[in-house]
Amino acid sequence: MRCPFCNHDDTAVLETRASDDGTVLRRRRQCPACEKRFTTYERAELSFPLVVKKNGSRVEYDQSKLRASLGLSLRKRPVTAESLEAAIGRIESKLMSSAEKEIPSERLGELVMRELKKLDKVAYIRFASVYKSFEDVDEFADAVLELKPRKDKPGA
Incomplete structure (x- = not known):
């Protein structure tokens, strides 16, 4: 996953949680380059x-x-x-x-x-x-x- 702040190619997943109904994964990520954190949501397409x-x-x-x-x-x-x-x-x-x-x-x-x-x-x-x-x-x-x-x- 590309960092939305500095555009670094790779970010680390710090935490992964499923939603209550299990249809969405919430991931907390951190960029190793700029060290900023952000959240992504993942669901089946x-x-x-x-x-x-x-x-x-x-x-x-x-x-x-x-x-x-x-x-x-x-x-x-x-x-x-x-x-x-x-x-x-x-x-x-x-x-x-x-x-x-x-x-x-x-x-x-x-x-x-x-x-x-x-x-x-x-x-x-x-x-x-x-x-x-x-x-x-x-x-x-x-x-x-x-x-x-x-x-x-x-x-x-």
């Missing part, structure tokens, strides 16, 4: 389904777009990089296990919303407000109410 957009066009799945979208929703929220990587891993795992050649963008959006709901409620609302194109405050309020735990009615 598999072919993902094409994403079918609302207008019918088809685009290749792009992890950087997914990461950017999640990152925007999670901006200034208390979510670790490891948690974000694990969420991306779970989304990609679901994409791969579907064994479909194509997936509607709406389905991908639902997978993202499901992960954000588990990670951070504020990030979920941020994403949902754009993804679902809220037109008014009532739609926003409905999404917030959806997050609140339901209390069983007495006698029900």
Whole structure:
């Protein structure tokens, strides 16, 4: 692995850890030339389904777009990089296990919303407000109410 700081050809692995779900390896590395440390993430490279957009066009799945979208929703929220990587891993795992050649963008959006709901409620609302194109405050309020735990009615 080339050093991102000084471009030295080889770096040493200091520590390797698997993610909780076992789909990603996190490696702490150090460059012997400049002695700076950095983290890399390793995952199996598999072919993902094409994403079918609302207008019918088809685009290749792009992890950087997914990461950017999640990152925007999670901006200034208390979510670790490891948690974000694990969420991306779970989304990609679901994409791969579907064994479909194509997936509607709406389905991908639902997978993202499901992960954000588990990670951070504020990030979920941020994403949902754009993804679902809220037109008014009532739609926003409905999404917030959806997050609140339901209390069983007495006698029900």
